[in-house]
Amino acid sequence: MRAVVPRSSQGLQRWLLAMAAIAALAFAVGCGSTDDEGDSGGSGATGATSATSAEQSASNEKDPIVVGMSGSLSGPLNVYDKPLLAAVELAADDINKDGGILGRQVKVVSNDNKTDINLVERQAKALLEKDIDVMIPTCDYDLGGPAAKVANEQGVLAITCAGSPLFGASGIGPLSYNSFPGVPTEGAVLASFAKEKGFKRPYLLEDTSLEYSKNLCKYFEEAWKAISPGDPVVGKDTFVNSDQSIASQVTRLKGNKEAGFVMLCSYLPGGATALRQLRSGGVDLPTLGTIGFDGTAWIEAVPGLSDFYYAAPGAITGDDPNPDINDLFKRIKQKTGEAPPNSYPVMGYSEMQSIARAMEAAGSTDAEAVAAALNKFSDEELLAGPTTYTEDCHIPVGRPMRVMQFDGGKLSFLESIKPESVPEAPC
CATH class of the missing domain: 3.40.50.2300 (Response regulator)
Known part of the structure; x- marks a missing residue:
């Protein structure tokens, strides 16, 4: 029988444990010459496997939650995605200082599609190879939508800011969310x-x-x-x-x-x-x-x-009515050495808030469980403002704007x- 090796690191770990348990059981059965010796050998093998499982489970809990941004970090749309990425990283820092998500730290990884529609899917697939838990695509439907679809096809939730109302459940799928209220x-x-x-x-x-x-x-x-x-x-x-x-x-x-x-x-x-x-x-x-x-x-x-x-x-x-927004822009200048060119960081920070709160509510990083938690957001106060999602609507329609x-x-x-x-x- 051909063994199918899972793609994700957590899946691989579970697969290895299962193979180890089968090997241990086979060894115990094959080597036991009497019932007493077999019971003794079996008991010892089971105890070793249980200890290994407990150690592996503890290790899994310490693995970081990986958020990947496949964005336009160069080319014309970098003026939007680069400051958004800076805010995502700051939000991850804040979440980690607060204890992380579900007791685990958050790690942000990224790659660049260069604002080239021909590179979007390739870069999205490359990012998925890093076993990310959530993807943040380019802040645009035309360049972000294809990446979100690739992520969703592999069971990975995607959230970004896009003007087109197609970026959401109706245009991409039930695992895609929009942090922008849409056009x-x-x-x-x-x-x-x-x-x-x-x-x-x-x-x-x-x-x-x-x-x-x-x-x-x-x-x-x-x-x-x-x-x-x-x-x-x-x-x-x-x-x-x-x-x-x-x-x-x-x-x-x-x-x-x-x-x-x-x-x-x-x-x-x-x-x-x-x-x-x-x-x-x-x-x-x-x-x-x-x-x-x-x-x-x-x-x-x-x-x-x-x-x-x-x-x-x-x-x-500097005169936003929400002082936390003014503070975010100051922190981005401290982080990057430059004042943000626009207010897109507000949405990047809010995306991380959404991810953290939904995972905590779900008690899991599983995409479908996180989506179910997001669908219960009702005027959830994020940095970008009150945010509501439902099973059918993954766009915060009607949110106030400056x-x-x-x-x-x-x-x-x-x-x-x-x-x-x-x-x-x-x-």
Whole structure:
């Protein structure tokens, strides 16, 4: 009979123990010449095996819980994943100082898909070879989704931040979770803010490069229709993130005399290029952006920028209403030597909080048991805010977000907004 060796280290240990027990039993039976000698030999072999099992069990309990991040640590999306990884590592440090999870320390390992869709699955599989207990993929559905699927196929739970509502139970599977409230919530927050500010007649400029940017414009429009039924979208146009020029789109937007404000559904670096061309082309309308614009690292591309707003999970300007968020950003600067470029660390820290609390509640690191515990989260207070998951919904839909403002090139926190409703929410 061919012995099948398990992939994981814990499975391998259990397999070796089973083989040792069988070998010990065979030795005892084969060598015993009388019933008395056989009983004596059998008793001694069983005692040795039991002692070995106890020692091995104790060893297993001391093995670290391994959290693996297969992220975009270089390439365009590294501006989001690198600070997120720093927060994951800090959260692991905090958890370990507190006694770990289930009495075991947490170890963080990572590898880099280089923001290359062709490397995502390969890197995810390489990380799984390290016997990780949980995977944190790239903070995006297009690049993170394939890694999450690979993890789920091997029975490993995946959690990350992704705008697309597809990142969760419905789009990937029951072992995938999203720490970001998704574009339905982000779109509803921005629509509520625009309504509050008295903005009218939106014009949508959509970056079609990612599911995230495409879906944001879609959900913003749905939310706007719900709260401003008499004030329709007056124009739409598209571009892709790699476009060096959007001159024709700027011309069409300037020619639309009805447009009252712009919803720019994009992300860095192409979003900053587009915004610079809007402003230099004479489009000075109030403009709403996405979490993809979070931070100030790109502001030199649009010096003196004003009347620009976006929503984020936290304010990196030191004036977030939650002092723990301000403290996290200070600690990341101490750890890395640089201030975080955006508030993505809030979600990375929250992902580790979710993992730790769910494992403690489950009393296990088993993926299905941890998922069952996550599904019981009801307004669980994480750093990112109150978080609810259910068996069918693995996205914290409706969670409040911070609205940030650029005025004269300076970024500041304005307010927190929780949308009254999220039209066409995925769950």
